Amino acid sequence: MVDYDVIIVGGGAAGLTSAIYTVRAGLSTLLVEKELFGGQIALTEGIENYPGFESIQGKDLVDKILAQAKKQGVKTKVGNVQSITTKGKEKIVEIDNEKVSTRAIVLAVGSTPRKLDVVGREEFDGKGVHYCVMCDGPLYKDRVCAIIGGGDAAIKESLSLAKIAKKVFVIHRREGLRAEKRWQDLALATKNIEFIWNSEVRGFFGEKFLDSIKIFNSKTNKESVLELSAVFTYIGHVPNTKSFDFKKDARGYFVVDKSYQTSEEGVFAAGDCVAGNHTQIATSVGAGAAAGMSVINYLHLKE
Ligand SMILES: Cc1cc2nc3c(=O)[nH]c(=O)nc-3n(C[C@H](O)[C@H](O)[C@H](O)COP(=O)(O)OP(=O)(O)OC[C@H]3O[C@@H](n4cnc5c(N)ncnc54)[C@H](O)[C@@H]3O)c2cc1C
Numbered sequence: 001m002v003d004y005d006v007i008i009v010g011g012g013a014a015g016l017t018s019a020i021y022t023v024r025a026g027l028s029t030l031l032v033e034k035e036l037f038g039g040q041i042a043l044t045e046g047i048e049n050y051p052g053f054e055s056i057q058g059k060d061l062v063d064k065i066l067a068q069a070k071k072q073g074v075k076t077k078v079g080n081v082q083s084i085t086t087k088g089k090e091k092i093v094e095i096d097n098e099k100v101s102t103r104a105i106v107l108a109v110g111s112t113p114r115k116l117d118v119v120g121r122e123e124f125d126g127k128g129v130h131y132c133v134m135c136d137g138p139l140y141k142d143r144v145c146a147i148i149g150g151g152d153a154a155i156k157e158s159l160s161l162a163k164i165a166k167k168v169f170v171i172h173r174r175e176g177l178r179a180e181k182r183w184q185d186l187a188l189a190t191k192n193i194e195f196i197w198n199s200e201v202r203g204f205f206g207e208k209f210l211d212s213i214k215i216f217n218s219k220t221n222k223e224s225v226l227e228l229s230a231v232f233t234y235i236g237h238v239p240n241t242k243s244f245d246f247k248k249d250a251r252g253y254f255v256v257d258k259s260y261q262t263s264e265e266g267v268f269a270a271g272d273c274v275a276g277n278h279t280q281i282a283t284s285v286g287a288g289a290a291a292g293m294s295v296i297n298y299l300h301l302k303e
Pocket of ligand 1: 043112
């Protein structure tokens with residue numbers, strides 16, 4: 001007798017959706033989250049491309065999905081899943097120091113922000129170097145800040161930061177942005193946002209807290225110093241897959257088959273931790289639903 005039919009690891013868009021599907025099929029479902037239910041959704045403000053909501057705050061969307069999951073009967077637990085092992089027909093999930101058994105697993109562990117590998121970064125992490133405007137932006141009211149990156153998250157968050165900070169520099173290593181045109185247009189039209197193109201940050205400096213950064217311009221081949229109080233980096237993500245020994249691609253993302261099953265029978269994966277996911281809420285929700293349905297089929301076939 002196992003503790004749960006299904007254990008979902010990760011409480012972001014993908015995990016919550018898988019859980020809603022499995023619990024509605026009558027499978028006892030435990031969803032384990034190590035930090036923040038909602039994952040990356042909880043770290044963003046205006047979401048305008050998730051169908052059904054013209055514009056919604058990340059926190060509000062999380063509250064709705066979490067309430068829906070709990071109402072359907074999903075059990076939730078705060079804990080860090082350390083390992084997964086197979087014992088006959090059972091899978092043993094080690095959550096902190098506790099061992100819980102299950103028949104199937106969905107790994108929806110997502111990803112965490114990539115950090116710059118330059119001088120001073122580690123020293124000033126949390127002391128001027130940050131990864132979440134929503135969490136740490138308010139610390140820098142009326143100060144000078146920078147965003148590093150040129151994708152959707154970077155440009156969207158520069159707009160949020162521009163409402164708090166006196167001035168926001170957006171430092172991007174190319175000339176031209178990858179972000180959605182709507183966000184680009186808004187950022188380019190915002191008076192206190194200034195773009196620094198073709199540039200990379202080469203170092204973080206200060207006494208106790210960050211007070212300047214060194215920038216290298218690849219077009220002029222020149223270095224310059226920019227005085228500021230904080231930098232928020234949005235330069236991509238690293239998948240949270242290290243603890244799990246299933247097939248991955250060269251960048252560490254899980255490789256799954258058409259049914260979202262990993263290289264281990266009964267272990268499925270969905271969302272931003274899977275190779276080829278388009279790192280959007282809608283794609284993660286879609287993958288979570290598909291993985292949940294595959295778990296249902298898998299367990300029915302086993303009966
Ligand atoms: C600033 C920002 C703005 C964004 N804006 C948009 C937008 O406007 N529209 C859009 O569609 N997308 C947006 N995205 C992207 C979108 O949020 C993500 O693609 C999506 O939410 C990923 O969902 P996920 O469930 O796959 O992963 P995640 O949200 O990363 O969730 C994974 C969860 O798993 C947990 N976890 C990891 N390892 C373990 C473990 N070992 N044990 C237990 N729990 C674990 C993590 O704590 C996390 O909560 C944005 C992202 C960011 C960062």
